[in-house]
């Protein structure tokens with residue numbers, strides 16, 4: 411076989427994978443209609459496009475109450491605040507996630523307590539959650555990472571026994587289901603991002619599914635400068651302007667029409683990917699939990715064994731890129747994350763932080779292993795390119811495996 415593209419050989423794939431986001435005349439028309447209406451912003455809240463998006467999103471995901479807002483970071487912060495979580499409270503988050511999962515409770519005044527992940531799923535480990543609970547713990551924020559879901563049965567059981575709020579960070583999980591129930595509708599809140607890379611996008615945006623009307627009323631008030639949104643119009647809160655604008659909502663309304671078809675395409679190709687990848691030595695698929703009845707594919711994550719490949723995941727990703735495959739090595743573990751800077755906040759970090767809340771090397775071994783050695787994240791567009799899109803990934807990985815000694819020599 412030809413030598414690796416990274417070492418000057420011919421790439422496996424020469425054609426680009428499909429573009430994201432997808433758009434056509436419908437998006438242009440939808441935005442034009444809003445522009446011509448003169449009603450561009452989010453006040454009065456919710457505007458007609460925003461209200462329509464909430465309706466459509468609940469029809470897709472399940473749940474009865476939702477509040478659309480600016481992005482999938484404020485959705486997490488607002489969930490904490492709507493649940494009354496704030497100063498001095500502790501919120502348990504996984505060590506393998508985007509910084510927003512831990513930064514958002516801090517914005518609400520709470521302390522994130524970081525715990526390790528389950529190596530089989532790369533989602534928060536329920537045993538680690540249970541071990542981290544104190545009398546200050548108020549909430550758990552599981553993250554449904556990539557194409558996986560956290561073990562919602564175990565987490566809801568822990569939450570019920572300890573009277574905790576569960577905020578499902580479903581930024582990656584549009585369309586996903588656990589026992590046929592939509593991600594984000596199982597806990598007290600489900601937080602979704604509509605940021606440009608997400609599989610349902612309006613450029614920027616977020617939506618928060620709330621378990622009860624009361625929580626939704628509070629969330630709506632918090633994002634609308636504190637105005638009351640309860641039926642009696644009496645519930646004023648300490649709020650700010652986190653509203654979704656009408657232009658964004660118009661784009662989301664078109665995107666959600668395309669979503670079911672895209673989701674089906676990704677699921678079919680991902681099933682084919684599961685079959686094909688599992689045959690490559692040194693490749694480990696994450697566990698497919700049978701209770702996870704519908705998957706979403708923001709990113710398809712699998713692991714390589716660095717001992718077998720002779721290099722760590724970042725080098726394999728470089729080699730994949732050179733072969734024409736869009737892959738990256740994912741998030742760093744929380745305790746090594748340049749974007750996560752709790753010591754720069756005004757919270758009592760680190761001096762007044764209890765010792766157990768401080769970070770030190772090796773603290774989250776499973777997250778560290780995934781994030782610094784083995785995880786490979788494939789982009790969603792790999793799964794919208796038909797069987798050839800999958801075949802090219804598999805051919806590229808096989809080629810890298812075959813030339814692993816040359817790759818290791820190149821790296822050193």
Ligand SMILES: Cc1ncc(COP(=O)(O)O)c(C=O)c1O
Pocket residue numbers: 481482483484507508510511553579581582602603604605615616
């Ligand atoms: C797991 C996770 N949580 C939260 C967010 C925050 O979403 P947003 O970028 O819309 O603020 C993201 C975005 O990348 C994410 O991946």
